[in-house]
Amino acid sequence: xxxxxxSVLVEGINLQRLLAGLFVTARIALISIVIGSVLGxxxxxxRTSKSKVVRFICRFYLExxxxxxxxxxxxxxxxxxTNMFNIHLSGELVALIIFSLWGAAEMSDIVRGAxxxxxxHQIESGRALGLSxxxxxxxxxxxxxxxRLLPGAINLSTRMVKTTSxxxxxxxxxxxxxxxxxxxxxxxxxxxxxxxIYGLIFILYFIVCYPLAKxxxxxxxxxxx
Amino acid sequence: xxxxxxxxxxxxxxxLFLIGVLAGCGSSATDSKQVSTNAKSSLEEIKKSGTIKxxxxxxxxxxxxxxxxxxxxxxxxxxxxxxxxDLLGDESKVEFVLVEAASRVEFLQANKxxxxxxxxxxxxxxxQKVDFANPYMKVALGVVSPTGEPITSVEQLKGKKLIVNKxxxxxxxxxxxxxxxxxxxxxxxxxxxxxxxxxxxxxLAHDNTLLFAWARENAGFKVGIPTLGSLDTIAPAVKKGDKxxxxxxxxxxxxxxxxxxxxxxxxxxxKPAYGDSINPEDIVIEGGKLK
Numbered sequence: 001x002x003x004x005x006x007s008v009l010v011e012g013i014n015l016q017r018l019l020a021g022l023f024v025t026a027r028i029a030l031i032s033i034v035i036g037s038v039l040g041x042x043x044x045x046x047r048t049s050k051s052k053v054v055r056f057i058c059r060f061y062l063e064x065x066x067x068x069x070x071x072x073x074x075x076x077x078x079x080x081x082t083n084m085f086n087i088h089l090s091g092e093l094v095a096l097i098i099f100s101l102w103g104a105a106e107m108s109d110i111v112r113g114a115x116x117x118x119x120x121h122q123i124e125s126g127r128a129l130g131l132s133x134x135x136x137x138x139x140x141x142x143x144x145x146x147x148r149l150l151p152g153a154i155n156l157s158t159r160m161v162k163t164t165s166x167x168x169x170x171x172x173x174x175x176x177x178x179x180x181x182x183x184x185x186x187x188x189x190x191x192x193x194x195x196x197i198y199g200l201i202f203i204l205y206f207i208v209c210y211p212l213a214k215x216x217x218x219x220x221x222x223x224x225x
Numbered sequence: 226x227x228x229x230x231x232x233x234x235x236x237x238x239x240x241l242f243l244i245g246v247l248a249g250c251g252s253s254a255t256d257s258k259q260v261s262t263n264a265k266s267s268l269e270e271i272k273k274s275g276t277i278k279x280x281x282x283x284x285x286x287x288x289x290x291x292x293x294x295x296x297x298x299x300x301x302x303x304x305x306x307x308x309x310x311d312l313l314g315d316e317s318k319v320e321f322v323l324v325e326a327a328s329r330v331e332f333l334q335a336n337k338x339x340x341x342x343x344x345x346x347x348x349x350x351x352x353q354k355v356d357f358a359n360p361y362m363k364v365a366l367g368v369v370s371p372t373g374e375p376i377t378s379v380e381q382l383k384g385k386k387l388i389v390n391k392x393x394x395x396x397x398x399x400x401x402x403x404x405x406x407x408x409x410x411x412x413x414x415x416x417x418x419x420x421x422x423x424x425x426x427x428x429l430a431h432d433n434t435l436l437f438a439w440a441r442e443n444a445g446f447k448v449g450i451p452t453l454g455s456l457d458t459i460a461p462a463v464k465k466g467d468k469x470x471x472x473x474x475x476x477x478x479x480x481x482x483x484x485x486x487x488x489x490x491x492x493x494x495x496k497p498a499y500g501d502s503i504n505p506e507d508i509v510i511e512g513g514k515l516k
Binding site: 011075078182185 | 283284286295323325328331336337413414419439442498
């Protein structure tokens with residue numbers, strides 16, 4: 001019974017379709033992780049600023065992305081904003097924008113947390129050595145903070161990879177959607193198809209996420225010394 | 226404490242921001258509606274661009290699905306191709322936009338598609354947001370049960386368990402009209418049908434069209450109650466206020482009705498799934514008019 005279901009994977013061009021879907025998923029996730037990290041690190045540094053106004057604006061940005069679900073954001077931009085300004089943005093572009101902004105917001109909090117967790121005497125010793133503001137960050141705070149923020153950043157990245165399955169709501173066909181198309185199409189003839197399709201999707205997500213985890217491990221050991 | 230006040234402020238302000246954004250979208254929707262009626266006609270625009278964007282399902286066989294070769298297929302797709310052929314001269318001039326059941330209305334409102342042909346059931350609530358053309362199909366609820374212990378009337382279900390899918394018309398109908406029938410609810414079609422096979426319920430209620438197709442593939446089950454509840458119709462939908470396109474679709478449905486095109490679509494896409502035991506007159510509507 002289960003054996004008959006596996007044939008669904010190789011029927012027609014199903015396997016290519018799943019891989020094409022995975023490519024969409026990976027492309028959206030990886031590009032937004034990169035943009036999100038760069039923006040997020042800058043924002044995180046800004047958030048350690050002494051100005052209350054600057055801190056408040058950054059905090060506001062973070063909370064807006066944390067409180068409003070990603071799905072709602074995608075709807076607002078894909079259906080609302082494009083309509084308001086009478087422009088056309090493709091679903092994938094909207095997904096990239098939203099995921100990058102969301103990644104930046106969450107990343108900024110991780111960066112801020114990492115910097116603020118550093119013992120105060122690090123800053124004081126740096127100043128005592130006569131380091132400038134930038135020198136303090138460049139040689140003392142950032143190198144130490146990066147090691148501390150790594151686990152959180154990797155966690156965020158894998159979360160972003162998995163959350164991309166929401167993009168189907170704005171018409172982007174990702175790997176999960178392709179899987180559902182195949183399952184629903186074979187529901188009458190091969191009801192066990194879902195087991196094999198979801199099994200394969202599990203492995204495909206693993207292939208995307210595992211290198212991220214591995215990378216974090218390597219970097220952590222490398223920077224330990 | 227200072228932190229708490231800040232957090233509180235952040236929450237309040239974000240909420241205000243959200244309301245602002247949403248209100249912005251709401252008013253913009255009405256603005257653009259005026260724009261689209263004042264601007265040049267929708268039909269002209271479609272002809273000028275050379276393609277018509279039609280929203281179809283990608284995972285609801287036999288109505289709209291993607292086959293193993295990645296091609297759009299199904300009843301709705303078959304009709305969509307004909308619309309494109311008659312409007313633009315070639316059926317390849319249709320651009321299929323794959324939509325989700327939950328965001329079909331938004332795809333129309335935001336001009337992402339010209340027509341929705343995705344098994345869109347006409348309801349009063351939806352009528353306020355989109356304009357429906359004349360129907361091309363009708364659906365009702367059905368109940369499928371094992372051939373050995375057939376359920377042929379709702380009365381037989383008293384005191385037994387009935388399997389339904391969460392969020393479907395079947396669930397709403399039985400909760401509202403027969404609160405004393407015990408419902409066994411599942412999220413996925415696959416789970417619900419497996420439950421029926423395992424005998425966890427006496428019968429299963431769903432859209433009758435799906436049940437016909439399923440009973441055909443699964444020996445030992447039959448649709449004991451073929452129609453139940455109110456008869457719903459399925460129709461193409463266009464953006465609210467797009468009267469020109471709406472009129473064109475209605476005329477087109479009438480014209481292709483003369484050659485029994487919807488029956489042809491039925492024979493090509495639904496008949497292989499439903500078999501000969503179903504009378505096509507129970508499902509298709511020709512010429513856009515209920516008989």
